[in-house]
Amino acid sequence: MKLMDHPVFRRFWYPTLSLASLQAGPQAFTLLGERVVLWLTADGRPAAVHDRCPHRSARLSVDSAVVNGDLRCGYHGWQFGADGRCTSIPQLGGEVPPDARNRVKAYRCEARYGFAWVCLSEEPLLDIPVVRHADDPAFRQVFEYEEDWAANMLRVCENALDLAHVSFVHRATIGEEHRPVAPRLTLRPLEQGVHFTCQLPVANPEPQQRNLRIAEAETLRTVDIRWYAPCTFVLHFTYPNGLVHQIVGFATPIDDGHVRRIQFAYRSDREADAPAESVARFDRQVGAEDRRILESCDPDFPLHTTAEAHMVLDRPGITMREVVKALILEHDPERERLRAELGGGRRQAA
Numbered sequence: 524m525k526l527m528d529h530p531v532f533r534r535f536w537y538p539t540l541s542l543a544s545l546q547a548g549p550q551a552f553t554l555l556g557e558r559v560v561l562w563l564t565a566d567g568r569p570a571a572v573h574d575r576c577p578h579r580s581a582r583l584s585v586d587s588a589v590v591n592g593d594l595r596c597g598y599h600g601w602q603f604g605a606d607g608r609c610t611s612i613p614q615l616g617g618e619v620p621p622d623a624r625n626r627v628k629a630y631r632c633e634a635r636y637g638f639a640w641v642c643l644s645e646e647p648l649l650d651i652p653v654v655r656h657a658d659d660p661a662f663r664q665v666f667e668y669e670e671d672w673a674a675n676m677l678r679v680c681e682n683a684l685d686l687a688h689v690s691f692v693h694r695a696t697i698g699e700e701h702r703p704v705a706p707r708l709t710l711r712p713l714e715q716g717v718h719f720t721c722q723l724p725v726a727n728p729e730p731q732q733r734n735l736r737i738a739e740a741e742t743l744r745t746v747d748i749r750w751y752a753p754c755t756f757v758l759h760f761t762y763p764n765g766l767v768h769q770i771v772g773f774a775t776p777i778d779d780g781h782v783r784r785i786q787f788a789y790r791s792d793r794e795a796d797a798p799a800e801s802v803a804r805f806d807r808q809v810g811a812e813d814r815r816i817l818e819s820c821d822p823d824f825p826l827h828t829t830a831e832a833h834m835v836l837d838r839p840g841i842t843m844r845e846v847v848k849a850l851i852l853e854h855d856p857e858r859e860r861l862r863a864e865l866g867g868g869r870r871q872a873a
């Protein structure tokens with residue numbers, strides 16, 4: 524069984540499409556292999572239902588429209604509300620006979636941080652992560668990118684916690700190949716997640732010097748990194764001049780080997796200090812470097828700690844495996860069989 528097939532992953536909230544992109548009309552999103560269609564209802568809230576019409580199985584994201592806040596199928600025009608109930612059959616003068624088969628499966632859907640979040644289960648295990656600075660008027664939100672990567676959700680998240688790769692993968696941007704970094708990490712407790720802090724020396728090339736307003740070829744990040752199970756990472760960087768640049772990244776699982784990478788940042792400076800376009804361009808370049816190497820890794824993510832080799836700096840990734848393992852063993856109906864496969868259920872002390 525591939526890791527992402529465990530039903531526990533259906534019980535989390537995931538960001539999918541931006542609310543801005545839904546302004547154009549209904550759109551499809553594949554979440555954990557399930558086809559979903561999203562749209563904005565009359566009050567501007569996002570709604571999500573199974574992308575398959577119960578009438579003749581057409582995809583509700585194809586040639587559909589939003590009519591009075593409901594989703595109208597592109598094939599014969601049946602309309603559906605956010606709760607999945609059929610609200611109109613135009614060939615019957617809008618009447619809808621009582622029949623359970625007229626319904627489409629609806630998912631829980633919420634707007635947060637400018638994105639439509641979806642949970643495939645009626646019973647999410649955790650709330651949508653609370654991100655620092657999101658409601659702070661002293662910070663601005665900078666949208667950075669939304670794109671699909673052919674990589675596994677947990678490999679992408681582990682990469683965000685992995686500082687050993689910076690010198691090599693990012694040698695064209697923030698890394699210094701001749702000086703592999705091995706910062707001392709201070710791991711801190713975080714329920715259903717990983718949290719650590721450290722000091723990280725980084726290269727500071729020309730475009731980034733302007734973004735940071737630091738005219739030096741190297742600088743130091745005071746780093747606070749958090750991963751919230753299963754797909755959110757928050758990288759909080761404070762620079763010597765006091766500037767805060769906090770990256771909020773997501774690896775929403777499309778399937779085992781594909782994610783929708785969504786990323787934005789919260790900055791303590793203003794547009795006049797560093798244009799959002801320039802800030803986003805630099806972080807996109809760093810992200811493209813990660814993408815190239817992550818797409819070369821196996822699409823599966825073995826949880827058993829004996830499956831791959833490790834070094835001391837991999838400790839956040841190992842703790843991440845223990846968190847995921849504990850979640851699966853606690854909530855998967857097949858937990859007894861899985862215990863041996865995953866290498867025990869005890870969470871290692873961070």
Ligand code: FES
Nearest residue numbers: 576578579596599
């Ligand atoms: S297939 Fe959707 S209305 Fe007929």
Ligand SMILES: [Fe+2]
Nearest residue numbers: 682688692813
């Ligand atoms: Fe990276």
